[in-house]
Amino acid sequence: MTSQTTEDLRRRNLSRVLTLLHEEGARSRAELTREVGLSRSTMAGVVAELIGLGLVTESTPALTGGAGRPSGVVRLAEDVVAVAVNPEVDAVHVGLVGLGGRVVKHVRIETPDTEVATVVGLAAATVRGMLAGDSARVLGLGLAIPGQVRIGDGVVRQATHLGWSEVPIVDEVTKATGLRSWAANAATLAMRAESRFGAGKGVADLVYLIGGASGVGGGAVVAGQLLTGAAGYAGEFGHTVVRPGGARCHCGAAGCLEAEVDQATLLAAVGLDAADAGRLGRELTERLAGRGDEDPDSALAGLVEELAGLLAVAVRNAVNVLNPQAIVLSGFLAALRDAAPVDLVGDAVASIREGVEVRDAALGEEQLMIGAAELVWAELLADPAGFLLGG
């Protein structure tokens, strides 16, 4: 199915070169030749084909200082973009993201309700507005959904915070915008962004945990591949057990990480509003250290330590099962870790624990836009010519 005829060789080579540019940025054709390992003549053909497809451009100079004929710099075409859409409880984020993960535009549209028709209508109108008068080539649309999305047909099985259930969102959005669309879980896409461009770059085995207002999500990269599971629901670290028989979770079970460790508790403890979640990390650190004339807040210290201990249970399980090279924490989980003196992987099996590095996420607000666009880029990168010629 995948590869028998010689044309598949060219497909793979197009894919490899474009993927390298997407992940690592522009470079000279000579460098490309060295890094990919193709002969100069073959690389000439590959780059020419990518230029013909309008995906890359080649600019003449470069002047590296060394001797020899200068090599043209191959860079991603700037007019090639994907639309990114992320529905939230009170607003819809819509963005335009270039090949290479460059966020071109990004707006937040408030929404009166989260009805599917409302959200889809708003998103479609915003997209049309964004593209008006713009010469960009839009190759597709990616949706980041706060809930479970079935891989394959893009149906939202359950998105509690939006009140959605069994919504064929990909079909709806395709109909409303005319763009080829894909959808996936938001936490998974946030990880995808961190994995390609952020704290998880170059890491083949990665665990990602993100905490926000709506709970705890996550994802993993296994052997360089995104972990999807059989139906696309994998990575629900928020619903792993950290205290059997503990707090009841909206998933129906008890003692889930998401039910035991939540952002609201921490915000309340430091007297912050939900809107100020971004300041949580600094606030926690300062209160625990004591600032100005205040004493260190020992009650808060107890809470933080308890919550970090619960997080450590989930992390320990993830580490023992997946043996990752790194764990990336995002949102309030990063804040919690920075404030707490707990070694999150201390209780993992010794030989596994050694190789793990715990890091904070590196990407900011635009994480989700980049991740959603990756849904489109993944399709393009796998088969550049096939994608554009109506794959």
Add this chain to the structure above:
Amino acid sequence: MTSQTTEDLRRRNLSRVLTLLHEEGARSRAELTREVGLSRSTMAGVVAELIGLGLVTESTPALTGGAGRPSGVVRLAEDVVAVAVNPEVDAVHVGLVGLGGRVVKHVRIETPDTEVATVVGLAAATVRGMLAGDSARVLGLGLAIPGQVRIGDGVVRQATHLGWSEVPIVDEVTKATGLRSWAANAATLAMRAESRFGAGKGVADLVYLIGGASGVGGGAVVAGQLLTGAAGYAGEFGHTVVRPGGARCHCGAAGCLEAEVDQATLLAAVGLDAADAGRLGRELTERLAGRGDEDPDSALAGLVEELAGLLAVAVRNAVNVLNPQAIVLSGFLAALRDAAPVDLVGDAVASIREGVEVRDAALGEEQLMIGAAELVWAELLADPAGFLLGG
């Protein structure tokens, strides 16, 4: 690195055809052509090359009853074998396994101690004995180790039950036998066998849990690929937490599945000896139902339910994170599940839970021999010609 020149096409096609025969058994060349999707002329070349390598044979008739010229049956060469070695606490298992997972020979050699030199010496001698006067072509040796094995260099980091630590077992065995050798964790290899030939056959996303005298191990298949993790230690489900602050585990932490749910407890409860572990399942079922003049054993029922509940915590976590299509239980965990009325995935997230099937392992005693041999077969199947011509 992996595929640019046209020769790689042939490598992939050799691999695909041989892999199909390995997994699914002999079939006619016409069937191969249909299933793999190559043209008749190309398949003729591929089969001819595999015959030239001595890996398959083609027998003439077939006579399927239908009209048309009969197609020769292609089957795996019977003289191609791998050696499988599995050191245990009191014995070493040594076997000869044919391509296709056929166990040709299998012996258990008692060992006076588990010193590395003793075990390696015994294994090497047994292998020499097995092969004496045999015309088999031995392509390599696979080791199933009850402990953590570092991928890449085949060093045993820790094997508590053998008392091994930092043992370069692959080097030692290669030196002693002259065979190309590979090693991996035994539970992982048991899963590998079930995944290819047993209860997990054809399942692309699989979780496997095995319980034995030495604890609980496991493994997983993710997107059709074996889960190894960054260093090869992945799948330690036995050290996931099922009761925070619970029983202390030899891994240093507390509340591990392996520490909370163990075979000895169950055996003691039904009055069986460690040697009779194989009868545990039937014994449990009978006692719980009541047999002959006895009443159902309600104390035992309580114990079984408690242990099954703890197992359910580990299973729930695995399911929520990996979204597998099936879970395979082996050893005393299968016995426990068969005896207990607990729905092991009942507390998993709804959309994930739906698609999961819990099964008992299908392979018996020879599981580990088959799995260890798969270490060799995996290398061969990835590049048949390269492997034989000194890859």
Add this chain to the structure above:
DNA sequence: GTATTTTGTTCGTAAGTCGAACAATCTGCC
């Protein structure tokens, strides 16, 4: 015994990669 069906074989064509030879264009040096 002949037509039909299915499969193996042969051979010409197309696609793709590589490597050698040559051309182009820079730096460095006098």
Add this chain to the structure above:
DNA sequence: GGCAGATTGTTCGACTTACGAACAAAATAC
């Protein structure tokens, strides 16, 4: 300014592989 050296782009022939059409082979169907 001109020439040697270095590096890279370009062209072209050789090689490998896969495919498909035409033909041959060997069974069943009638």
